[in-house]
Amino acid sequence: DQQVKQNSPSLSVQEGRISILNCDYTNSMFDYFLWYKKYPAEGPTFLISISSIKDKNEDGRFTVFLNKSAKHLSLHIVPSQPGDSAVYFCAAVHSGSARQLTFGSGTQLTVLP
Amino acid sequence: NAGVMQNPRHLVRRRGQEARLRCSPMKGHSHVYWYRQLPEEGLKFMVYLQKENIIDESGMPKERFSAEFPKEGPSILRIQQVVRGDSAAYFCASSRWGAANTEAFFGQGTRLTVV
Numbered sequence: 001d002q003q004v005k006q007n008s009p010s011l012s013v014q015e016g017r018i019s020i021l022n023c024d025y026t027n028s029m030f031d032y033f034l035w036y037k038k039y040p041a042e043g044p045t046f047l048i049s050i051s052s053i054k055d056k057n058e059d060g061r062f063t064v065f066l067n068k069s070a071k072h073l074s075l076h077i078v079p080s081q082p083g084d085s086a087v088y089f090c091a092a093v094h095s096g097s098a099r100q101l102t103f104g105s106g107t108q109l110t111v112l113p
Numbered sequence: 114n115a116g117v118m119q120n121p122r123h124l125v126r127r128r129g130q131e132a133r134l135r136c137s138p139m140k141g142h143s144h145v146y147w148y149r150q151l152p153e154e155g156l157k158f159m160v161y162l163q164k165e166n167i168i169d170e171s172g173m174p175k176e177r178f179s180a181e182f183p184k185e186g187p188s189i190l191r192i193q194q195v196v197r198g199d200s201a202a203y204f205c206a207s208s209r210w211g212a213a214n215t216e217a218f219f220g221q222g223t224r225l226t227v228v
Contacts, residue, residue, distance in 0.1 A: 004155075006155075036219075041221070041222075042221050042222075043117070043119075043204050043206075043219035043220050043221045043222050044156070044204070044219045045219070046216050046217070046218070049216075089155055089156065100146070100158040100161060100169060100171070100172070101146075101148075101156070101158060101217070102158065103148075103155035103156040103157070104155050105153070105154055105155040106155055
C-alpha cells in the first residue's frame with residue numbers, strides 16, 4: 001500500500017526551463033511534506049518542505065505547491081540547471097507517527113545542457 | 114560540524130552471517146532513524162531511536178533485525194543470519210528534536226550485499 005506516490009520515474013528538461021515534479025498521497029493524516037534530492041551513492045539531502053496549513057513555499061529556485069483537496073504536491077525548479085540532475089524523493093509525515101517519513105519511489109530528473 | 118557518519122560504506126556478507134551497520138548522528142542530535150532502500154524503490158522507514166530508547170520500530174522485520182542507540186557511541190543496526198533479500202542500501206538520519214517539522218539529515222548510507 002503506497003501512501004506516497006511519484007508516478008513519473010523519470011523526467012528530462014532543457015537547461016533554463018522549468019522542471020515540475022509531482023507527488024500524490026493517500027493518507028489524509030499527513031500534515032507535513034518534504035522534498036529530498038539524492039545523488040548516486042549519497043544519502044538524500046533535504047531540499048524544501050511545506051506544512052499542511054500552507055499551499056506554497058518558496059526557496060530560491062525551488063517552490064513547492066500543496067493542494068490538500070487533491071492530495072497532491074509538486075516541486076517546481078526554475079530555471080533548471082545541469083547540477084539539478086538527481087533523483088528527487090517526495091516524503092510525508094504524520095505528526096502523530098513519531099516522526100517517521102513515508103517516501104515516494106522517486107523521480108530521476110535529467111537536465112540537459 | 115561533521116554530518117551523519119555511517120560505516121562501513123559497503124559491506125559484503127555471506128548468507129547466514131551477521132551484519133552490523135553503524136551510524137554516528139550529527140553533533141547535538143539525539144534522534145536517530147534508520148531507513149532501507151531496495152533497488153528501484155524509495156526509502157522505507159525501519160526504526161526511530163533516542164538515546165537508550167526505541168521509540169518506534171514499526172518498520173523493522175520481526176525477526177533477525179535489531180537496533181540500538183546506546184548512551185555512548187553510535188547507533189547500531191544489526192542483521193543476524195543475513196539472506197539475499199537483505200541486500201539494500203541502509204540509510205541513517207538524525208535530528209535535533211523529534212517534532213514532525215524538524216529537519217532530518219541523512220548519512221551516505223551503507224550498501225549491504227549478501228552473496
